[in-house]
Amino acid sequence: MTSLNHYALGAVADWLHRVVGGLQRTEPGYKRIRIAPQPGGGLTSANSSHDTIRGRIEVSWRIADGEVTVQACIPPDTEADVVLPFHPQEPVLTVGDGTHSWRYPAPANYGEAANLSMASPIRDLAKKEPTWQAVMEVLQRYFPGLPLDASAPEAAAMSLNDVLQHVPGVSIELENDLKTALATTAAPEVRKE
Incomplete structure (x- = not known):
């Protein structure tokens, strides 16, 4: 029998939540969180959620039609430090509970094929x-x-x-x-x- 309960699988899920989805706990009990998605590798969207003692935290981001859209749903009695990916001013915002949404221009040429060279795979x-x-x-x-x-x-x-x-x-x-x-x-x- 092959077990699916292995650290290797959990490490991938952890990386997807923390890095791609950008959802991290910064204080015990998810009293304070950090939302800092890191798009890359040609990814154009991701959704991440986590059920906490305070409620469900949801983060989603999308890069399409020349715009970056980031949405976050923060449960009651929780604060979030938000780092918006590719934002021109690189802001770090602090928000409280509720649903929040940000939209701003995407970096020029994001998602286009990289230049090909002798070093390309x-x-x-x-x-x-x-x-x-x-x-x-x-x-x-x-x-x-x-x-x-x-x-x-x-x-x-x-x-x-x-x-x-x-x-x-x-x-x-x-x-x-x-x-x-x-x-x-x-x-x-x-x-x-």
Whole structure:
């Protein structure tokens, strides 16, 4: 029998509540809390809640249509220090019980694909079909029949730099051809290194 009651699973849930959802206790009995969501990794929304002796605490945030929206529901007899993610003035607000909502402009380009380079993970390169095709054409030209599956766990996190380090006799021409393939297939989104 496999137990699901393991620290590893609890640690993930704790991280999701404290970091992604931004919900943390700062005084015993949840008399005072901190709400400080930390969007990242391409996440555009999250909801977090916790039942306390004072009532349910709820926090949600969303980044959409160029705006950040943060909502919090604070139970009676509780205070919250709120840190609004990506807020231009980086304010820390103290609020009491009730429902609170904030809306402000999102950072420019939040959620857009990162620039692709020789250091980008293969899984990111494979998401851009023209880029992946160009990279594969270069690799097949130098190494016909080279198996490179972007969905394979052992390859997905590797970068092209990593791949080149594991292939003996790599020429500077191969590296330059890969950089050219990256630069020409998605010029506005891809940068050379």
